[in-house]
Amino acid sequence: MASGEYGVIEAAEAPPTVDEADVVIVGLGCAGVCAAIEAREAGADVLVLERASGGGGVTAMAAGHLYLGGGTRVQKAVGVEDSVEDMVTYLMMNTPEPDEAKIRAYCEQSVAHFDWLVAHGVPFNDTMYKGKHVMQMTDECLIWSGNEEVWPFRDEAKPAPRGHKVAQVGEGGGAKMMECLIAKAQQLGVRIVTDAQVHHLIRENGRIVGVSYRVFGKEKGAVRARKGVMLATGQFTQNEEMLKKYLPELLNPGYTRQFTPNDDGAGHQLGLAAGGVLKHMDGALVTAAFYPPESHIKGILVNKLGQRYCAEDSYHSRSSLFTTKQPGRQGWLILDEKTYQPDPPSWGAYPLVDAFESVEEMEKALGMPEGSLQETLRRYNENAAKGEDPDFHKGKKWLQPLDTAPYAALDASVGAATYMAFTLGGLDVTIDGQVRTADGGVVPGLYAIGACASNIAQDGTGYSSGTCIGESTFFGRRAGRHVVAGK
Ligand SMILES: Cc1cc2nc3c(=O)[nH]c(=O)nc-3n(C[C@H](O)[C@H](O)[C@H](O)COP(=O)(O)OP(=O)(O)OC[C@H]3O[C@@H](n4cnc5c(N)ncnc54)[C@H](O)[C@@H]3O)c2cc1C
Known part of the structure; x- marks a missing residue:
């Protein structure tokens, strides 16, 4: 996995020191830049080493949604009521192994975090996209970016939209955010060295005291860190060896992995x-995603046994993950004449199998057991007509009997629909980003933030868009303050 490229060396064996700083940050994505700004504003000399020829990382590929709530300026401006408690309840329910202290801190300080981002140059408009979409293609800000309105979450926490997109038309919000934050960091005097690939941590008396790096494959030397080293190197989606070990599912050619060439899990390996x-x-x-168009949410998802397997109004990452767990990773979205829309926008990347004059004919063509889909649709339609879904509790506004021929089947299967994927796992860290050891202690002098650390976003069923950048920036800032305080 590490293939010898990444590791730890003792100070006595380290190459000559070429630079020194209070805080050395490895990687200039959203986590690294936020940590750098905080540490610099706390008075530290901060050096960022970035492997690419410029900052940005995967963050610059992102739409730029941040999951924030509890009454942000934007939520208030568009008349959305939200509370810290509802946000905490929702994230606690959604997270497979929730760390309550982290979630509480994230929610309680969410409004302040939004204000901090604005104060440091990141723009958000006071507008909302009201439909159900994967991403607003406008520069509107607020969007429903999770499962807040989906059962069982809606029964426990008052739903509120919390996806805040950086003010940018279409997809470039992440790049815009990075542009603003890097400019701010430079203005504050954060030192940035690019084309610098960190490959070893340097240890002295059990403490991490620096890193060594190379430029275009040539050893450059060591950098000493007086207060601490922060790993902010992002995800490991590009590293096939690591995927083989931890997440072999993603090596299935049916998934399009999203990564930059530097997403080899350097931080994961260095921390380990x-x-x-x-x-x-x-x-x-x-x-x-199979929506937009919204009318497709009124369809039903069925597996090859002709059975439904989730509430179709779930956030797209949740319904998608359920599809990948069905026999043969196969699923179909079944629609009728009233709900099917031809030529949907490219988000609806589920190819049309065919149109059928009867459910029986469709069931046969999809190779489902005789009578299975017919019974599923009969039951669904009977309940939908009463505005009910006792099986999966799909929201009332999406319930409509699918009873008008011709029927359409769209292929949701892995390998047919366009599945995109990136990794979420990372180093176990304290609330302040210190890298934890197996015995419950921490590695002195070492922090991990962003996608190479594991905090709130843990899997796809509970994922709400904006959680990754939200937590990377938030916990990055916390770590930046903590390392300078030197606790
Ligand atoms: C297409 C796409 C869209 C997404 N959209 C969203 C979204 O809208 N909202 C959301 O919350 N999440 C989104 N995510 C996830 C989110 O973008 C990431 O989890 C988050 O940006 C990670 O930030 P980071 O700072 O940890 O890593 P990155 O932004 O990837 O930064 C890591 C940096 O470290 C550098 N680096 C790596 N190795 C080394 C090394 N050895 N030495 C020196 N430097 C190194 C890299 O070059 C990179 O610049 C999206 C992900 C993808 C793939």
């Missing part, structure tokens, strides 16, 4: 070599 522990390494965001 220093005595850290990895968590939720089998967690991934896997998604193939």
Whole structure:
């Protein structure tokens, strides 16, 4: 896995020191830049080493949604009521292994975090996209980006939209955010070295005291860190050896993995070599959205046994993950004349299998057991006519009998629909980003933040878009303050 590329060396064997700083940050994505700004504002000399020729990382590929709530400026401006408690309840329910202290801190300080981002140059408009979409293609800000309105979450926590997109038309919000934050970091005096690939941590008397790096494959030397080293190197989606070990599902050619060439899990490997522990390494965001158009949410998802397997109004990453768990990773979205829309936008990347004059004919063509789909649809329609879904509790507004021929089957299967995926697992860290060891201690001098750490986003069923950048920026900032305080 490490193939010898990443590891730890003792100070006595380290190459000559070429630079020194209070805080050395490895990687200039959203986590690294936020940590750098906080540490610098707390008075530290901060050096960021970035492997690419410029900052941005995967963050710059992102739409730029941040999961924030509890009454942000934007929520208030568009008349959305939200509370910290509802946000806590929702995230606690949604997270497979919730760390309540982290979730509480994230929710309680969410409004302040939003204000901090704005104060540091990240723009958000006071507008909302009201429909159900994967991503607003406008520069509107607020969007429903999770399962807040989906059962059972809606019964326990008052739903509120919390996906805040950076003010940018279409998909470039992440790049815009990085542009603003890097400019701010530079203005504050954060030092940035690019084309610098960190490959070893340096240890002295059991403490991480620096890193060594190379430039275009040539050893450059060591950098000493007086207060601490922060790993902010992002996800491991590009590293096939690591995927084989932790997440072999993603090597299935039916998934399009989303990564930059530098997403080789450097931070994961460096942290592990220093005595850290990895968590939720089998967690991934896997998604193939079938909406928009919204009318497709009124359809039903069935597996090859002709049975439904989830509430179709679930957030797209949740319904997608359920599809991947069906026999043969196969599923179909069944629609009727009233709900099917031809030529949906490209988000609806489920190819049309065919149109059928009867459910019986469709069931046969899809190879389902005789009578299975017919019974599923009969039951669904009977309940939908009463505005009920006793099996999966799909929201009332999406319930409509599917009873008008011709019927359409769209292929939701892995290998047919367009599934995109990236990893979520990372180093086990304290609330302040210190890398934890197996015995419950921490690795002195070492922090991990962003996608190479494991905090709130752990798997795709509970994922709400915006959680990754939200937590990477939030916990990145916390770590930046903590390392300078030197606790
Ligand atoms: C297409 C796509 C869209 C997404 N959209 C969203 C979204 O809208 N909202 C959301 O919350 N999440 C989204 N995510 C997830 C989210 O973007 C990431 O989890 C988050 O941006 C990670 O930030 P980071 O700072 O940890 O890593 P990155 O932004 O990837 O930054 C890591 C940096 O470290 C550098 N690096 C790596 N190895 C080394 C090394 N050895 N030495 C020096 N530097 C190194 C890299 O070059 C990179 O610049 C999306 C992900 C993808 C793939």
